[in-house]
Amino acid sequence: MGEKDITFSENRNLPVLFIFIKDVRSVFKLDELGLEIAKIAFPAALALTADPIASLVDTAFIGQIGPVELAAVGVSIALFNQVSRIAIFPLVSVTTSFVAEEDAITKATPDLKDCESLENGSTLDSENKMLIPQNNVDEKMYKSESISKSFEIAEAVPEKKKIPSASSALIIGGILGLVQAAFLIFAAKPLLSFMGVKSDSAMLYPAQEYLKLRSLGAPAVLLSLAMQGVFLAGDLTNIVLDPIFIFVFKLGVRGAAISHVISQYLISLILFWKLKEQVDLMPPSLKYLQFGRFLKNGFLLLMRVIAVTFCVTLAASMAARLGSTQMAAFQVCLQVWLATSLLADGLAVAGQAILASAFARKDYGWATATASRVLQLGLVLGLVLAIFLGFGLHFGARIFTKDVDVLHLIGVGIPFVAATQPINALAFVFDGVNFGASDFAYSAYSMVTVAILSIIVLFILSSSNGFVGIWIALTIYMSLRAFAGFWRRVFSIGTGTGPWEFLRT
Template structure:
């Protein structure tokens, strides 16, 4: 079939409650709830801080922008690569186990059906096809997935490095964002960023573990841990900020405690399911994670620069503009990240299907998550159109509210674009198409940076949001182009003649 037609394959079954639909739902819904829980907790933080004053709100906004964007540089490559590798190794092990079972039950030749060696070359390793034997040697009834241990170790190291980096570079980073020592925003911003940095190891470790859980298609455990952590955060916020009078420092401390609680709960749960102590150093899969992670690091750095630049341009226009931008950005990110649930489902299912060479499943899964993404985006756009009525939940400042009323229409209108951009990323990650994802994002970032400078200088606050809308549209085009042309790992689409049901 024509590669571009894959996007509308099975469109009549988009909302059908079939096996694929249930698999997507079982992975995406807990993931979506877990991903939405943290931004919602951040929104509650924003609401509490907003009642301290617009200066503190703007200061924390700058610090959160720095922390989140620096974190994404390490988190997204680590989680994305770990999810794909764990899903591939888990799928290959399932195929190996099924093959061994059939060999025992039948004398028929099943090698043609289960070409495990080719699949191992595609996404796994020799150790991943011997999971059962390794587990037996260890005397444990647990899954043995080499990428799981590697991801956790790398995540722990990156977390410590990020904490040290943020603590010692807080001042120059704030200067880069337009905050200098003579700014009223500088002191609270530096105080919050420095304290929040101590939670970086827990944040990255917990996300690395979530990558493992996503790869084995268990997204409920991360959901429970995240909810418990965020509830703790919400309870501690008013206690530390107002009762103990710690102000913005209290908000940072509450967040740190919640993140360490989440990481401890996740690690404890994972140890019950997966062997985390390989028998030898050779069993670690550091090479694959580092190689593919570096490619995604390039992509995330480009994404981070665009979003951080937009926050910097807003901060340079003063605390009122930055406060309004922070609220709009938090809403934009919180709602858009809901799409990551579909992206994770698509990535895990597609990675498993590629490992099994089940191309029909690849096509069906990619089409379904993209179609569901469009529906989700339209729904979010409709809901956010009513948001101006709730703006006073975040601040009482009349000038900030006026700017928020300008930004919200852009936040609402871009939801379908944002959702599809995130889902396209998940689909291409599932195909392990990390190189294209990295290089295409560089081109998108270059064009977007030009738009940000030009439009912010001429249109101010409005120009920033127009440029961000262009940026997300270009990301969709990059994802669409790869699949639509049937290039890279999607080359098999040119040889498939499937009826569009």
């Protein structure tokens, strides 16, 4: 019997843990569910890991200049990421759900004229399910064909679609990008001081240069992630331009930032060109853009992403206060840690999209099968990454630096980077499962709680154990995130409340 044939009655008496390891022999099976996950996960993973990979490329080339420059860029990247993700994550998540909903409505009623119903949120539940489509439209309209359009550019169609959220996302993304760029450029020095780079630090000047120049690309980053799509062209451009600007033109840290900005704008131009062939981006009126829906639905996600990113940013700040050698080693470990861990975010996005469709149709068997499959794939991915990094990073560390002291500290950090990969993967996938179940309030409040506990641990361990203490604290932080995701299933089933209450016997 295939997963699609699973019924509610078949699952209601299964133990909690078994729900997430059921049908484990089908984990790599390319059945209907496997193909649906792959169709969404691969382009989403490319989109979400593009900027971390570009930062990793910058790290590799700048590391050849010296440990001070490497440390300076590490602090700047951590600061840039903190600010940009606060803007990016709510925008992308809201856009994903809204575009999926509007595309489904467009298929049901091709002349999408009644924008009032969308603006008033009549197609959305008012409490925890405010971001997930709830219309009783045909099942096909909710599956990956419609939802994955946020993550891949489909072939051109004869008639352009009218999707209000596409235009809204571009306008909001452009405005947020300009605000972010201005904020980081004019507040660079005090922000770096807050991160632990004081006025007498050798890291200050290169950190300021890199942060200010890279901030010029903030509008392109936000527009690119608002549109989503294929990021490979931009990454290859960054790889080619980095050595030219850094070594040939002898621009050093400035060259890395300039090449990064050029690659981001190239990505934006490619995506915009493809998107305008598919969607009518000219809004007939301001009312059509439905800005109110974006602002109303972004608050919980904003609160959550601040909590998520602040722990990592604070860890970078603690490392910077230890000195340039420690910060240089931390930068290498952190960028590898983030770039590889975010591969699991592709699975999280796939889980979110498919689960949202299943819950909207009240297809609980499909929801259970999807949750099980993405969690299994996440665990396998985490184990593979752990083995690969555990062995490979010992040899690959010299790509980033030749400094003996930095290499020694990287060796100290490798066990943490490798061993936490399965934990990270499960944490990300559990987040996607929560989002797919419309459990945004729990995701936000639990993440704030996790962040508060982790920050306390980070202060204690970094002051007593230095570099090692920071990585122990980050390991605890990701473990708490994974546990919070798992606990929601246990709590829902045990109390008969929450999105997974249907699994209660």
